[in-house]
């Protein structure tokens with residue numbers, strides 16, 4: 001359905017988009033709820049007999065009377081402090097101060113374990129994709145993309161590690177010192193991913209952390225817990241015991257407790273800066289903690305007077321509304337030059353009205369139900385706040401909602417003081433602010449608390465160049481005539497200010513989860529004989545000149 005089809009009856013039409021149970025295609029159905037009762041701790045599956053939390057989908061089924069019922073997907077263990085302590089203790093034993101089997105294994109053997117894991121989860125692709133779709137409401141096509149992109153990321157990580165390790169498979173002699181330098185693990189990694197990319201973003205830290213020889217305590221995201229159930233056996237069987245341990249339960253209780261133990265060496269979090277800040281402070285020895293953080297953003301699109309309107313509209317739609325705007329990289333503010341504002345907004349609203357809204361398994365759907373139950377209320381609040389201060393919803397039906405389906409709203413003109421001006425809406429709300437002087441647009445980015453990316457739309461090389469130079473020192477990716485995004489994953493993904501700490505990419509993540517370590521000796525005959533004996537006798541996994549093919 002599109003707003004144009006719906007005319008005045010948008011609310012009724014939105015309601016009708018929720019299917020009756022029999023209308024859900026067989027291939028996409030959750031046949032029976034998945035009640036997870038096993039937890040993976042210390043290499044073993046334990047049966048959980050304690051409290052559980054039910055999981056409901058953002059998708060509802062419609063009854064004959066028009067009532068909506070959220071589909072029950074299953075439940076998972078609400079493990080607590082005791083299990084978190086057990087997970088930490090298992091991780092400590094597996095790492096064993098760097099003497100454990102996993103951190104001392106050869107790189108080639110660790111790669112083989114990750115490959116084994118990957119082959120096992122590929123066998124569960126359909127089930128995992130279906131759970132991504134049902135748990136977070138991501139379209140089937142995008143859920144498939146998320147799974148496949150993750151497998152590609154793992155394969156690229158393996159290729160990159162081979163290259164990195166092979167490059168270090170040699171001795172260097174400088175000023176009479178013989179040395180071999182490699183990258184070693186850091187210890188225990190606490191890994192937490194976000195609900196919008198519950199598999200992909202989690203694995204972009206989890207896999208590099210593991211493959212570099214660290215051990216992991218992993219807390220699945222708020223939404224997207226059950227999708228890990230089909231992976232438990234692969235985690236258990238592919239890695240030595242205690243290398244990966246999963247904790248569930250109330251994040252605000254369990255996670256600070258884990259941090260306060262002082263045993264975590266790396267905090268890998270894709271989430272909010274407030275949480276990151278609190279967790280770092282909970283660690284008793286901050287000098288022992290490395291943080292790899294992907295945080296919130298408020299990426300702006302700056303549209304110059306000579307921008308190609310059609311191209312700009314297309315990119316701004318993809319940038320602001322892919323997965324309902326629930327991407328950290330989404331365009332969350334549009335700054336448009338007054339000279340082009342009217343033309344841009346007219347075409348932008350026209351194109352929004354053509355977007356298909358519906359259930360995630362429908363072909364060609366863009367807008368789908370939102371997993372956060374209080375999100376619709378928050379967005380209504382943002383609209384009311386903006387309207388109360390003089391803005392309007394420009395597109396027909398914008399802001400209409402039924403349960404978790406929210407029809408995107410273009411809000412204009414948004415200005416300083418409105419929630420939408422600064423807050424990360426993380427949903428299908430598009431604030432637009434006009435500007436006359438380019439300084440105003442620049443000042444918006446400079447004064448923002450965030451510094452991830454920006455998109456510039458225009459055709460004048462002088463003007464674009466004059467924006468690139470100041471903006472590259474404000475954000476970490478300046479996109480020209482295209483939307484903001486993370487991919488390709490080979491490129492660095494990071495941000496300034498409250499948007500990130502550390503850089504992720506296939507290459508950079510391997511560095512983030514390891515530290516350069518060297519073995520050094522004086523260049524004497526006795527040393528050379530000793531080193532030869534170690535290397536030629538294949539006695540060390542660190543000190544060697546092996547080549548991984």
Ligand code: G3H
Pocket residue numbers: 196197201326327328329484485486487
């Ligand atoms: O939520 C943040 C994701 O990393 C976005 O990735 O820009 O490739 O969709 P993407």
